[in-house]
Amino acid sequence: MAIELNFTIEGGDFSNAGKASSKIKKVLKQLNIEAKIIKKIVVAVYEAEVNVAAHAYSGNVKALVGENDVVVMVSDSGPGIENVELAMKEGYSTASKEVREMGFGAGMGLANIKRNTDELKIETKVGEGTTVTFSLNYS
Amino acid sequence: MKINEIIEKINARAATSLPEEDFELEKAFSSDLMSDVLTLEEENILLITGLANVQLIRTAEMANIDVVVLARGKKASPEMVELASENGLVILETPFSIYKTSGILYSNGLKPVY
Secondary structure, eight states: OOEEEEEEEETTOTTTTTHHHHHHHHHHHHTTOOHHHHHHHHHHHHHHHHHHHHHOSEEEEEEEEOSSEEEEEEEEESSOOSOHHHHHSTTOOOOOHHHHHTTOOSSOHHHHHHHHOSEEEEEEETTTEEEEEEEEEOO | OBHHHHHHHTTOEESSOOOSSOOBOOEEEEOSOHHHHTTOOOOSOEEEESOOSHHHHHHHHHTTOOEEEEOTTOOOOHHHHHHHHHTTOEEEEOSSOHHHHHHHHHHTTOEEOO
């Protein structure tokens, strides 16, 4: 049976970005999942959380931790992504100066989510928001 | 290098409590770019940085970094210390620059990640 975890994120709230990944990390640790696998998934979730804080108005994270895999869905209300292909390209970013000063916004987030997961799906509508869904198998 | 040896070589102050049993660190990485830190596959390393914010501590948590060194007199905020302590992360503060800190630790045997 899968364990479902839900979290909300506010746009601009960087001090709370990381709460979902932190909790997910603790749950996966309790399930004795291999440390390298845990790192891959929590890095992906953290990148997605930072993306919501950096670009959206609000969002939520839903994680389904199953016996063999973990599926994470990060949905936000926000500006959406105009060009997904470009957004996936390393080095491309529309992040603000403030976000860059915090050590993010280097245009590596989505590419890093892809690198750390088995499957990544991005659904977006300009002016409405974005849903990023990714999964990782650990069996 | 052991944490106590690192503290001595870079005139550091520990902002968090130190682990009861000192342990050996093999590798280090210097960066102000958290996005870059999040791409590292290496774990249980030391990170030298000029940043001092909560995102740094979150990044270290997700990347399985053991020790964070704040360079050039940067101080850890109470929020950073609290979050680091919850996750068993050690924060050190050094008056030295990133360049000097990296140089000293490198020449004392702490290997680079890349």
